[in-house]
Amino acid sequence: MRQEGQRRQRRQGGRVAEWQGIGLLAVSALLLSAAPHVAGAQSHEILLATTTSVQDSGLLDGLLPIFQRDSGYTVKVIAVGSGQAMAIARRGQADVILVHSPRDELKFVADGYGVDRRALMRDQFWVVGPPSDPAHIKGLPVVQAFAAIARAKAPFLSRGDDSGTNVKELALWKAAGVSPSGSWYKESGQGMGATDIMANQLGAYTLTDDGTYLTNRAKMDLVILVQGDSVLINHYSVIRVNPTRFAHVNAAGALAFENFMTAPATQNMIGNFKKKAFGRSLYIPEAAGR
Secondary structure (H helix, E strand, O other): OOOHHHHHHHOOOHHHHHHHHHHHHHHHHHHHHOHHHHHOOOOOEEEEEEEHHHHHOOHHHHHHHHHHHHHOOEEEEEEEOHHHHHHHHHOOOOOEEEEOOHHHHHHHHHOOOEEEEEEEEEEEEEEEEOOOOOOOOOOOOHHHHHHHHHHHOOOEEEOOOOOHHHHHHHHHHHHOOOOOOOOOEEEOOOOHHHHHHHHHHHOOEEEEEHHHHHHHHHHOOOEEEEOOOHHHEEEEEEEEEOOOOOOOOOHHHHHHHHHHHHOHHHHHHHHHOOHHHHOOOOOEEOOOOO
8 A cells, every 4th residue: 555655746736735635624523523432432323434435426315314213323424435444443433334445345354353344235437537538548448548548648637545446546557557657647635526526627537436427427527438347346345343342332333234234125225326317226236245
């Protein structure tokens, strides 16, 4: 994993740095507000550290009110990249996580920080970019598309936040034989929705998830250029923080949330989320198995 100093050296542009600062302040405020929960477990509050994608797509806005009404729990959401969500959980500052970085998830559980990792759903990553498509990547296999972007030195905006999307992006650069750097490669340090909007403002390519892109499409000129490649399938999991490692976590609340998210009725709601609006399912339920 890259060090923070290396990430700072590669960030370019005042607007990107400004957006990133706003994001860091927001996360810090959430973690500070969570301090009483960490000091002494509050049985009716659940701390959920989650990928920004399910927040930006609106999925949590649809599901959490139902869970809170039926369970009596209140869910406090910390929406960050998957890597940051797991880092928060490793410090005992979350009860349950919802993430999409499979290799890191397995390590999180193997290291004893998480228990009962459950498959939740999947969507797709897409490469989106300006309609002019300066690197001529439309329709290419994704690894070839990344190589073409690098050859053209066409603007590319990375999340640069150790999120599941960022981990996938870096794997694609590696597969393309590219170590991205230079003025054409920028990092937002932001969630998926904000990164999409910034890429649109910069006229840059980016890797996004389909749900977030479709939710924000009306606000942007970015178009879908690469999709459907098997390596672009994006799996999500829900994992409880290990209560034997952190005695203060709300183990009962985390289990209730995990059971709710993987229950057949909720899986049906996930499968139908925004289906009418977009003519397709944004998420494919996977709790029954991958």
